[in-house]
Amino acid sequence: MQIQDLAIPDTLKQQYLGLGILELYPPQATCIEKGLLDGKNLLVAIPTASGKTLIAEMAMHCHIAAGGKCLYIVPLKALASEKYDEFGNKGVRVGISTGDLDRRDDALGKNDIIVATSEKVDSLLRNGARWIPEITLVVVDEVHLIDSPDRGPTLEMVIAKMRYRNPAMQIIGLSATIGNPKMLAGWLDAELVTSSWRPVDLRQGVFYDNKIQFEEGTRPIKQVSRNYDDLNLCLDTIAEGGQCLVFVSSRRNAEAFAKRAAGAIKSEDPALAACSDRLLAGTPTEMIKTLAACVAKGAAFHHAGLSRNERSVVEEAFRKGWLKCISSTPTLAAGLNLPARRVIIRDYLRFSAGEGMQPIPVSEYRQMAGRAGRPRLDPYGEAVLIAKEAEQVPELFECYIEAAADDVHSRIAExxxxxxxxxxxxxxxxxxxxxxxxxxxxxxxxxxxxxxxxxxxxxxxxxxxxxxxxxxxxxxxxxxxxxxxxxxxxxxYIDPRSASLIVTTLREKEEYADLGLIQLICSTPDMPTLYAKNSDLAALSRMMEDKGGELWLPLPTDDEEVEGYYRAVKTAMLLSDWTDELPEEKICERYAVGPGDVFGMVESINWLLHATSQLARMFAPKFYPQIAECEICMKNGIRRELLPLIKLRGIGRIRARRLVNNGMTTPEEIKKHPREDLVKILGQGIADQIFDQIEPRKRSTDTTRVNEERPAGGQSTLFRFG
CATH class of the missing domain: 1.10.10.10 (Winged helix-like DNA-binding domain superfamily/Winged helix DNA-binding domain)
Known part of the structure; x- marks a missing residue:
């Protein structure tokens, strides 16, 4: 089916032709035949890299041309940003919304396409966003995640609510892995499109005894390392001019493999040296120093412990072909578009609390294997499992390569x-x-x-x-x-159980304590917490003895609740150190976490502190001022004495601390000092900016602008201190 013959807007048609896209892939053509451009609901279950995004794009542009508005739902913020950039290059107005969960974001309504996570869409529905009735098409990316215990119920309710609100709208579900697609298509009243076709041939096999056993035959692999099969597989791909993704079970394993691979690749590419320098320009924790050293030699690791900026540097270097391999936890396979010639699934067992090491589900294997093969770059893609014993070879074929996709089931009845x-x-x-x-x-x-x-x-x-x-x-x-x-x-947008615990505790307490408040929030179902190892218990016990008067929740008597209690206390300690202005690298070292973990914890508690302040305003007004101040301190990572200064535009925690250390504790105190004193502390541009706020004056037009610290809440405030 030729692009030229499609009933899509001419502007989109010309863009495709300009990109060299002249005809549709077979699954895309089937979608057209099943009514994609005629408003029919579709469930599209086809392999990764088979053109699902183009299917959605054609439908969205047809709706926009007819005066409609489109909603594109994704599971992850990172994927939302990727789709926002991708759709924004096609000549339509695109908005993105993944942030505050108590806003209606009515300004989003001026866009033709709104990209949002399912949680954000649920929040917009709860808060009555005015543009929701204007939606004529909803695209649900990774619709199989309706089976996820965490995200599934919200996604299911969002779909049900949108169909209830807008019964005439079209809905398109996109997925690569559904074992029971007819069941899901029936619920969506959708035409079903399934296919095993891929633009790049996928070869799946199991490695053992220096050779890969494929369904079609075997392929020997040169043994470079006597001890590491994963490294031999990786170097084999690189020698052929390909790139490699290696999926492992833990962050520690990802970092260890990247170090081994870097030592073997030994790249001297100046572009990688520049990437390494970019990584070191942030907060040089030990983990980031290790990453930078690996990147400089051609390898990297990728996991949730990295900050967004650090992950972005790694992803960009891989897309441009500079990095030869990335070792990762399965987070990389969850949605980011980073295909490679060969995908190595080294660890197919994962630790599960209370169950020990358990096999990963087939759907997860398929997500990882689907990353194999770069369209227009690779003649084929390979997904390779590693067997440790000969008996495991047929088992891995049966359990993963030959297995049917997992069925998806509703999780809403939890x-x-x-x-x-x-x-x-x-x-x-x-x-x-x-x-x-x-x-x-x-x-x-x-x-x-x-x-x-x-x-x-x-x-x-x-x-x-x-x-x-x-x-x-x-x-x-x-x-x-x-x-x-x-x-x-x-x-x-908080769990009713969280709200009940917060309100009950606030009503009971007579005296306020920041640490008690933080511990309370860390004890709610909404707050992710750090794992408390046995080696942590002594330090946690000492802390509980030292600060027992400030903690609001006592040690539970039920043994089953003790682990959760210690996890909450450990997380509260990290966040307390953050507001005590402990440097980020010290926090990472003390708690054995990465910058991304710190950012995630701060981001999560920021939202819950905001919700708690609103609950306090209603049910414990005596605590509202302190909680509101704690919220600002947490956003900026500051002690209370910096609050008067942090309100100034361009001032973050580092600059505020410099001012206080030089006797300038408030804007009024700054006024008492000569301008030259401020210039010595902050530089000319920032000093002028500060004086403009406290003593507005007419600025000369040739004043040089300097980069400002971002206001509270942004990533640069949290991780790039002034």
């Missing part, structure tokens, strides 16, 4: 998921009685899958009882309505 979604349905007006609530839940994938859905209705009733007892829902006769607390909790 009681903990229903608490938040039942509250949102009532608070947002989707359901005003028990009958209406049951009627809406009958729209769920769960009820479609299980038909009668009796378990669903029992768990819905249990969720209602909890919400009524927590004073978030009122039931008067047949009518269900959200209380002021319930409305706030739904709008702030």
């Amino acid at each position: 009681p903990t998921a229903l608490y938040t979604h039942v509250l949102s349905l009532i608070a947002s007006g989707f359901a005003k009685t028990r009958d209406e609530l049951s009627e809406f839940m009958n729209r769920s994938f769960y009820v479609h899958e299980h038909k009668q859905g009796r378990l669903m209705h029992r768990t819905v009733d249990a969720a209602l009882e909890f919400l009524i007892s927590a004073e978030m829902i009122l039931e008067v006769g047949e009518h269900l309505g959200a209380t002021e607390l319930g409305t706030l909790v739904s709008r702030m």
